Amino acid sequence: xxxxxxxxxxxxxxxxxxxxxxxxxxxxxxxxxxxxxxxxxxxxxxxxxxxxxxxxxxxxxxxxxxxxxxxxxxxxxxxxxxxxxxxxxxxxxxxxxxxxxxxxxxxxxxxxxxxxxxxxxxxxxxxxxxxxxxxxxxxxxxxxxxxxxxxxxxxxxxxxxxxxxxxxxxxxxxxxxxxxxxxxxxxxxxxxxxxxxxxxxxxxxxxxxxxxxxxxxxxxxxxxxxxxxxxxxxxxxxxxxxxxxxxxxxxxxxxxxxxxxxxxxxxxxxxxxxxxxxxxxxxxxxxxxxxxxxxxxxxxxxxxxxxxxxxxxxxxxxxxxxxxxxxxxxxxxxxxxxxxxxxxxxxxxxxxxxxxxxxxxxxxxxxxxxxxxxxxxxxxxxxxxxxxxxxxxxxxxxxxxxxxxxxxxxxxxxxxxx
Amino acid sequence: xxxxxxxxxxxxxxxxxxxxxxxxxxxxxxxxxxxxxxxxxxxxxxxxxxxxxxxxxxxxxxxxxxxxxxxxxxxxxxxxxxxxxxxxxxxxxxxxxxxxxxxxxxxxxxxxxxxxxxxxxxxxxxxxxxxxxxxxxxxxxxxxxxxxxxxxxxxxxxxxxxxxxxxxxxxxxxxxxxxxxxxxxxxxxxxxxxxxxxxxxxxxxxxxxxxxxxxxxxxxxxxxxxxxxxxxxxxxxxxxxxxxxxxxxxxx
Numbered sequence: 001x002x003x004x005x006x007x008x009x010x011x012x013x014x015x016x017x018x019x020x021x022x023x024x025x026x027x028x029x030x031x032x033x034x035x036x037x038x039x040x041x042x043x044x045x046x047x048x049x050x051x052x053x054x055x056x057x058x059x060x061x062x063x064x065x066x067x068x069x070x071x072x073x074x075x076x077x078x079x080x081x082x083x084x085x086x087x088x089x090x091x092x093x094x095x096x097x098x099x100x101x102x103x104x105x106x107x108x109x110x111x112x113x114x115x116x117x118x119x120x121x122x123x124x125x126x127x128x129x130x131x132x133x134x135x136x137x138x139x140x141x142x143x144x145x146x147x148x149x150x151x152x153x154x155x156x157x158x159x160x161x162x163x164x165x166x167x168x169x170x171x172x173x174x175x176x177x178x179x180x181x182x183x184x185x186x187x188x189x190x191x192x193x194x195x196x197x198x199x200x201x202x203x204x205x206x207x208x209x210x211x212x213x214x215x216x217x218x219x220x221x222x223x224x225x226x227x228x229x230x231x232x233x234x235x236x237x238x239x240x241x242x243x244x245x246x247x248x249x250x251x252x253x254x255x256x257x258x259x260x261x262x263x264x265x266x267x268x269x270x271x272x273x274x275x276x277x278x279x280x281x282x283x284x285x286x287x288x289x290x291x292x293x294x295x296x297x298x299x300x301x302x303x304x305x306x307x308x309x310x311x312x313x314x315x316x317x318x319x320x321x322x323x324x325x326x327x328x329x330x331x332x333x334x335x336x337x338x339x340x341x342x343x344x345x346x347x348x349x350x351x352x353x354x355x356x357x358x359x360x361x362x363x364x365x366x367x368x369x370x371x372x373x374x375x376x377x378x379x380x381x382x383x384x385x386x387x388x389x390x391x392x393x394x395x396x397x398x399x400x401x402x403x404x405x406x407x408x409x410x411x412x413x414x415x416x417x418x
Numbered sequence: 419x420x421x422x423x424x425x426x427x428x429x430x431x432x433x434x435x436x437x438x439x440x441x442x443x444x445x446x447x448x449x450x451x452x453x454x455x456x457x458x459x460x461x462x463x464x465x466x467x468x469x470x471x472x473x474x475x476x477x478x479x480x481x482x483x484x485x486x487x488x489x490x491x492x493x494x495x496x497x498x499x500x501x502x503x504x505x506x507x508x509x510x511x512x513x514x515x516x517x518x519x520x521x522x523x524x525x526x527x528x529x530x531x532x533x534x535x536x537x538x539x540x541x542x543x544x545x546x547x548x549x550x551x552x553x554x555x556x557x558x559x560x561x562x563x564x565x566x567x568x569x570x571x572x573x574x575x576x577x578x579x580x581x582x583x584x585x586x587x588x589x590x591x592x593x594x595x596x597x598x599x600x601x602x603x604x605x606x607x608x609x610x611x612x613x614x615x616x617x618x619x620x621x622x623x624x625x626x627x628x629x630x631x632x633x634x635x636x637x638x639x640x641x642x643x644x645x646x647x648x649x650x651x652x653x654x655x656x657x658x659x660x661x662x663x664x665x666x667x668x669x670x
Binding site: 003006007010011014015017018019031032035036037038039044045046047048049050051052053054055058059094097098100101102103136256258259272273275349350352353354355356357359363366367 | 523526580639643645
């Protein structure tokens with residue numbers, strides 16, 4: 001093995017892959033049978049980069065040669081950068097050796113498009129196949145579905161991979177046309193649709209025949225870049241909601257645009273990454289998936305932007321003061337989940353614990369409720385509760401005043417003109 | 419106040435519970451064997467771990483708790499946190515005093531505390547599942563040294579045995595001076611002698627020749643995936659506290 005050459009390739013192809021934010025390694029249930037190597041179940045983050053993102057998978061491109069010229073992408077055809085390509089065997093060796101040392105949960109393999117979609121997809125599938133069949137590897141494999149790849153290759157990919165993903169790239173079709181004129185949204189949706197149908201059919205088969213092979217057990221995900229084009233949060237979250245509902249996606253990732261290229265269609269190179277907005281979008285996404293919120297309750301035409309100062313759940317609560325206060329010892333789980341400062345775990349603990357005895361502030365605090373936010377919205381077994389008739393805006397000011405929020409330093413930029 | 423000295427094992431703790439009920443003790447404090455100095459306290463009882471008595475207490479618990487509930491108690495005890503043995507005793511007494519299963523009574527201070535300890539233990543186990551870094555030795559054994567906050571090695575056996583079924587491995591807890599060894603069939607507890615007389619002259623010589631290359635590649639990879647424009651040191655440190663760095667290949 002030529003260590004220097006491999007090191008150089010790894011640096012180039014890991015660097016080019018890092019803007020794909022997905023690193024999930026959970027949701028699969030691949031067991032280690034016949035004493036092979038590895039398994040995949042709950043997902044483990046083995047390390048964290050200095051920007052605080054999880055490192056769970058060996059995330060690389062097979063090559064950064066690309067026939068497309070997408071303005072937001074470092075690997076675009078007209079960008080003057082070093083190009084490299086791994087051989088199939090090199091990717092296999094890296095994956096196995098990293099995995100055996102407990103560095104990673106598995107492989108996340110993507111690629112620039114060289115020649116055409118099928119040619120590229122066929123290489124990706126070949127690597128996954130080799131890992132599974134020749135090396136008895138049961139770790140996590142996430143393959144990128146290349147837009148425009150044939151159904152036959154997508155079907156084979158699903159047999160070896162745990163998760164497949166196609167990136168929508170831009171939240172709307174107009175955004176995509178602007179920055180990636182060579183790409184076509186329908187080409188992205190086609191493989192998604194094919195996989196959705198295939199996954200449903202295979203799951204049915206699996207119910208009938210236990211021996212039926214697994215097919216992409218960790219489902220599909222996608223990614224949209226935010227802040228590169230002018231879409232608002234309302235459009236972004238409605239797009240996400242549409243794909244969750246219609247394509248059974250496991251995750252939609254929001255990737256704050258990191259300025260990499262000077263182009264008049266894009267934000268300038270010195271623009272900061274919209275990390276707060278990205279964080280608020282993820283919070284909104286969690287509300288839709290785990291807290292029973294409908295997308296319209298979070299953003300709509302009257303309320304097209306997420307409030308950057310406060311989380312979207314608090315935002316919903318102060319717009320809907322008529323729903324509060326609620327009695328923590330009586331309210332439904334669904335309503336408790338909507339109280340700012342109470343998470344999914346705390347909500348379930350409250351519902352279990354109150355069967356034994358009514359709960360007071362002290363106990364709620366011990367259970368893990370953030371009292372400083374929740375106190376404006378609930379009553380419990382105590383004579384102390386918020387008696388003033390506060391408006392939503394009052395509450396927001398009180399909470400912001402006593403919060404140590406990491407984002408508070410951003411407030412001056414958020415002042416709106418009355 | 420009566421002090422009960424026991425040997426620190428879970429069976430010892432269950433035997434102590436038996437004594438508490440048999441002698442009708444009300445105010446008790448549990449002390450692990452090595453700490454006690456007899457002169458200071460008047461009321462002292464030494465508990466002799468007794469499998470039969472521990473078994474009777476366990477049988478009683480099984481009638482009033484779920485199997486996972488009992489496992490959680492065992493995990494909480496494994497944490498060996500000073501003073502928390504009394505909370506475990508409080509929990510067990512609450513179990514026996516109550517009419518129904520009380521495992522989810524989070525308003526109760528003992529139930530809440532045990533739940534906290536179990537959460538701390540699970541977090542530490544999860545960190546070990548993530549932060550173990552194996553190094554390949556000449557004889558194809560993969561070796562990793564760790565220094566977890568709590569005694570979590572017994573909780574790691576299943577995960578590593580399932581995952582690395584086709585390689586020999588050792589995970590060694592330097593703080594508690596014992597380790598796990600998997601020989602392709604079973605895992606066993608081992609202790610290694612690191613005294614200077616026994617150590618090989620050149621420790622690097624024990625590693626397989628590819629080891630250095632892969633460590634180097636991993637460090638390179640770790641630096642390549644970082645996005646400097648998003649630097650967030652606070653978040654980084656929250657995820658990987660500094661005390662774990664010395665055994666992390668990419669952070670050395």
